[in-house]
Amino acid sequence: MPAGFAAGGLGAGIKRSGKPDLAIVRATNGPAAVAAVFTPNAFAAAPVRLSRAHLAATDPAGGGGHGWAEAIVSTSGCANAATGPAGDADQRRVADLLAAALGVPVERTLLLSTGIIGTRLPLDRVEAGIAALAPGLSTTDEALESAARALMTTDSQVKMATASIALPDPDGLAVRTVTVTGIAKGVGMIHPRMATMLAIVLTDAAVEPSVLHRMLRSATARTWDQLSVDGDTSTNDTVFVLASGASGSAGVAAGSGPARLLGSAIEAVARELARQQAADGEGATTLLTCQVTGAVDDPTARAVARAVVSSSLVKAAVHGRDPNWGRIAGAAGNAQLADASVLEAGGLDPDVAAARAGVPAAVDPDRIRIAIAGTLVFDGAVDGPVDFDRSAVRAAMDAPEVIVRLDLGSGDGTGEAFGCDLSETYVIENSEYTT
Amino acid sequence: MPAGFAAGGLGAGIKRSGKPDLAIVRATNGPAAVAAVFTPNAFAAAPVRLSRAHLAATDPAGGGGHGWAEAIVSTSGCANAATGPAGDADQRRVADLLAAALGVPVERTLLLSTGIIGTRLPLDRVEAGIAALAPGLSTTDEALESAARALMTTDSQVKMATASIALPDPDGLAVRTVTVTGIAKGVGMIHPRMATMLAIVLTDAAVEPSVLHRMLRSATARTWDQLSVDGDTSTNDTVFVLASGASGSAGVAAGSGPARLLGSAIEAVARELARQQAADGEGATTLLTCQVTGAVDDPTARAVARAVVSSSLVKAAVHGRDPNWGRIAGAAGNAQLADASVLEAGGLDPDVAAARAGVPAAVDPDRIRIAIAGTLVFDGAVDGPVDFDRSAVRAAMDAPEVIVRLDLGSGDGTGEAFGCDLSETYVIENSEYTT
Numbered sequence: 001m002p003a004g005f006a007a008g009g010l011g012a013g014i015k016r017s018g019k020p021d022l023a024i025v026r027a028t029n030g031p032a033a034v035a036a037v038f039t040p041n042a043f044a045a046a047p048v049r050l051s052r053a054h055l056a057a058t059d060p061a062g063g064g065g066h067g068w069a070e071a072i073v074s075t076s077g078c079a080n081a082a083t084g085p086a087g088d089a090d091q092r093r094v095a096d097l098l099a100a101a102l103g104v105p106v107e108r109t110l111l112l113s114t115g116i117i118g119t120r121l122p123l124d125r126v127e128a129g130i131a132a133l134a135p136g137l138s139t140t141d142e143a144l145e146s147a148a149r150a151l152m153t154t155d156s157q158v159k160m161a162t163a164s165i166a167l168p169d170p171d172g173l174a175v176r177t178v179t180v181t182g183i184a185k186g187v188g189m190i191h192p193r194m195a196t197m198l199a200i201v202l203t204d205a206a207v208e209p210s211v212l213h214r215m216l217r218s219a220t221a222r223t224w225d226q227l228s229v230d231g232d233t234s235t236n237d238t239v240f241v242l243a244s245g246a247s248g249s250a251g252v253a254a255g256s257g258p259a260r261l262l263g264s265a266i267e268a269v270a271r272e273l274a275r276q277q278a279a280d281g282e283g284a285t286t287l288l289t290c291q292v293t294g295a296v297d298d299p300t301a302r303a304v305a306r307a308v309v310s311s312s313l314v315k316a317a318v319h320g321r322d323p324n325w326g327r328i329a330g331a332a333g334n335a336q337l338a339d340a341s342v343l344e345a346g347g348l349d350p351d352v353a354a355a356r357a358g359v360p361a362a363v364d365p366d367r368i369r370i371a372i373a374g375t376l377v378f379d380g381a382v383d384g385p386v387d388f389d390r391s392a393v394r395a396a397m398d399a400p401e402v403i404v405r406l407d408l409g410s411g412d413g414t415g416e417a418f419g420c421d422l423s424e425t426y427v428i429e430n431s432e433y434t435t
Numbered sequence: 436m437p438a439g440f441a442a443g444g445l446g447a448g449i450k451r452s453g454k455p456d457l458a459i460v461r462a463t464n465g466p467a468a469v470a471a472v473f474t475p476n477a478f479a480a481a482p483v484r485l486s487r488a489h490l491a492a493t494d495p496a497g498g499g500g501h502g503w504a505e506a507i508v509s510t511s512g513c514a515n516a517a518t519g520p521a522g523d524a525d526q527r528r529v530a531d532l533l534a535a536a537l538g539v540p541v542e543r544t545l546l547l548s549t550g551i552i553g554t555r556l557p558l559d560r561v562e563a564g565i566a567a568l569a570p571g572l573s574t575t576d577e578a579l580e581s582a583a584r585a586l587m588t589t590d591s592q593v594k595m596a597t598a599s600i601a602l603p604d605p606d607g608l609a610v611r612t613v614t615v616t617g618i619a620k621g622v623g624m625i626h627p628r629m630a631t632m633l634a635i636v637l638t639d640a641a642v643e644p645s646v647l648h649r650m651l652r653s654a655t656a657r658t659w660d661q662l663s664v665d666g667d668t669s670t671n672d673t674v675f676v677l678a679s680g681a682s683g684s685a686g687v688a689a690g691s692g693p694a695r696l697l698g699s700a701i702e703a704v705a706r707e708l709a710r711q712q713a714a715d716g717e718g719a720t721t722l723l724t725c726q727v728t729g730a731v732d733d734p735t736a737r738a739v740a741r742a743v744v745s746s747s748l749v750k751a752a753v754h755g756r757d758p759n760w761g762r763i764a765g766a767a768g769n770a771q772l773a774d775a776s777v778l779e780a781g782g783l784d785p786d787v788a789a790a791r792a793g794v795p796a797a798v799d800p801d802r803i804r805i806a807i808a809g810t811l812v813f814d815g816a817v818d819g820p821v822d823f824d825r826s827a828v829r830a831a832m833d834a835p836e837v838i839v840r841l842d843l844g845s846g847d848g849t850g851e852a853f854g855c856d857l858s859e860t861y862v863i864e865n866s867e868y869t870t
Binding site for chain 1 (some may be wrong): 475476478479514516517518519520521522551553554606623627659665666667668669670745746747750751752754755757760761762764765766767768774791793795796798799800801813815817818819820849856857858859861862863865866867
């Protein structure tokens with residue numbers, strides 16, 4: 001747990017199962033700098049809209065993407081999406097309850113929610129839960145894990161990741177250890193478009209919201225935007241990064257060496273959480289990672305990697321441990337570059353990003369090489385299909401992670417994407433009851 | 436069977452099962468005008484590349500999209516995709532065999548193939564098959580059905596559709612009946628992007644290739660571009676429309692009344708084939724149709740409809756006959772407008788199409804209304820969720836076609852899309868063996 005935060009989670013009865021469903025994270029060092037990325041879904045949920053409004057109130061220049069906050073509350077089991085004006089009123093009530101319980105201004109609260117779309121929050125239970133949880137928030141790692149557990153819906157595993165870096169103190173005479181720790185949930189309705197499901201990343205670095213926001217968007221372009229479980233983008237996707245400044249390190253200026261270090265740590269945490277989310281995808285039996293090299297540039301590599309892990313046919317083949325490289329080639333051949341906003345976040349100039357958004361990725365069948373679980377199966381430069389030991393590759397695919405590598409043979413661009421296999425269990429889980 | 440064509444199909448042994456796998460369609464009235472739409476996949480198969488080259492040779496102005504042809508041969512069971520230069524040579528050999536057997540110039544042949552990616556065509560069997568089939572082509576409906584049967588791979592049903600219109604004869608003194616008949620196959624690796632799997636549409640109208648091509652692209656934008664089974668775009672997608680002129684009707688001029696009639700007939704046949712393909716999607720138990728009204732324009736309506744039928748979560752819910760409107764709202768909220776080429780084919784000016792390609796569709800949650808199988812379940816204008824009889828809707832969804840209607844409440848734009856449910860069978864079929 002980074003310095004300057006306390007957390008906790010409990011079961012408030014929002015979920016019928018009685019499992020943990022209410023989490024609170026509090027900044028204990030005064031308002032924390034916040035950067036956020038939200039779902040682009042037109043049906044953005046009430047907590048998404050209210051969080052945007054609160055951030056905009058604390059930092060008008062941030063347009064709802066960054067600002068200051070002192071507390072986050074997450075309710076799990078009910079998405080509070082597509083609930084109309086009544087749902088918005090419910091969410092404002094949750095914010096008021098949190099603000100009153102912690103003694104903070106309501107515009108410095110942030111809201112997360114996940115679960116069934118179209119149902120109302122049980123406000124009486126949320127009220128009782130906040131009253132019970134708020135006094136007992138703790139700075140321990142266990143408390144953060146308890147909060148992470150209360151984010152979960154169909155997740156089978158708690159998702160946490162951490163990284164540490166050394167940054168100078170304000171005098172420049174000593175270094176301080178800065179910690180970046182994230183918690184997240186998956187695991188359905190996940191697709192790469194700006195953000196994916198819920199994640200909270202905490203750091204005790206000292207950094208301005210706008211600088212933090214650039215770091216988050218850059219990290220997201222390389223991690224959460226490259227994660228797909230099932231091709232659907234949720235109404236509630238939210239990632240918050242909060243920086244408390246409590247490490248005692250100097251303020252991190254944009255473009256500085258410390259900024260690069262902190263940005264890398266945030267990206268490392270985001271990447272690890274994205275991998276955990278993919279591995280725990282609904283019905284998944286294996287993590288599917290696609291690593292692309294030799295692309296004309298990084299956005300092209302990321303587009304190809306994303307297309308491969310998003311393909312239903314590739315995912316089904318991986319489920320059957322079938323080294324079906326034809327489907328991988330077919331998926332790579334359909335890759336299209338990301339949205340302009342994602343391309344811009346990934347480092348392209350706005351004009352270039354606008355011109356290249358959604359265009360087909362440059363893939364030359366006569367240059368591409370494909371390897372599955374370490375074995376070359378296709379080499380476009382030498383007639384295509386490669387003779388390989390199918391049963392050995394099948395055996396190598398029977399692992400917790402299946403890595404597909406593509407060398408496009410056309411440049412220095414690299415990228416990766418994270419997904420999972422498609423199983424009968426996914427279909428059963430998602431057809432048998434309303435989620 | 437429209438006048439001016441003969442056809443046939445048989446089992447040549449390309450498929451191990453011995454099922455029909457070789458089809459020939461011949462124009463008997465001299466070269467037929469041809470319009471084509473091919474997959475945009477970078478791994479376009481050898482038959483796609485050779486067909487494009489042949490069309491370009493017969494009509495340089497068409498750039499491979501339209502021209503003249505006298506015969507089509509289709510091989511099923513082997514896609515001849517990602518097979519390198521050897522695969523290209525194999526495909527040229529198939530064209531030479533067809534040209535020799537029918538006594539037509541090789542550049543007036545068109546090639547189709549579908550099946551496993553990355554395997555070579557068994558040329559000896561194809562040669563024997565063409566020799567056996569070519570002499571016995573017939574103008575009967577049964578012969579066309581036999582050809583349609585030989586297109587199939589994992590299809591469970593033969594797919595055919597027909598429409599008739601009356602067009603004036605060259606003197607303008609009498610009308611001639613013009614027939615438009617199509618055959619097609621599905622049923623996996625299907626996703627809306629320019630074309631979908633294999634289809635051959637025949638008409639005895641007299642029309643120039645370039646005029647025919649505009650009709651085909653317009654029809655495709657409203658039909659095959661709106662069809663999704665599993666989100667994957669094949670390496671072999673091809674649609675050919677051939678016009679023999681043998682009806683004796685006058686030449687159909689661009690922009691004329693007869694052109695509108697013929698275009699509508701082609702679109703009607705394409706729509707019916709797309710519906711048959713969706714209904715027979717791999718593992719599908721029901722056709723899923725989404726009809727959108729009240730959009731700001733038609734491209735927006737089509738984008739929303741396509742997003743709904745493409746959503747894995749919506750498809751799984753439909754499989755479970757679960758009126759899960761929250762997932763429908765979520766999918767609609769993620770809709771993005773189509774590629775520029777599809778928008779242009781659908782009627783937008785090139786500049787407008789380029790500017791709007793891929794942008795989020797205009798969806799206002801406060802105006803949208805959603806009905807499932809005839810029952811209103813969500814009304815954004817009056818607080819959102821509507822109380823409805825869940826068990827009655829579940830019962831109504833237990834049908835060969837489930838219709839989801841969305842009224843966006845924002846204009847006069849309409850559109851529809853065709854898909855199917857997602858079942859365990861889809862996963863099993865696609866994970867248990869290489870296809």
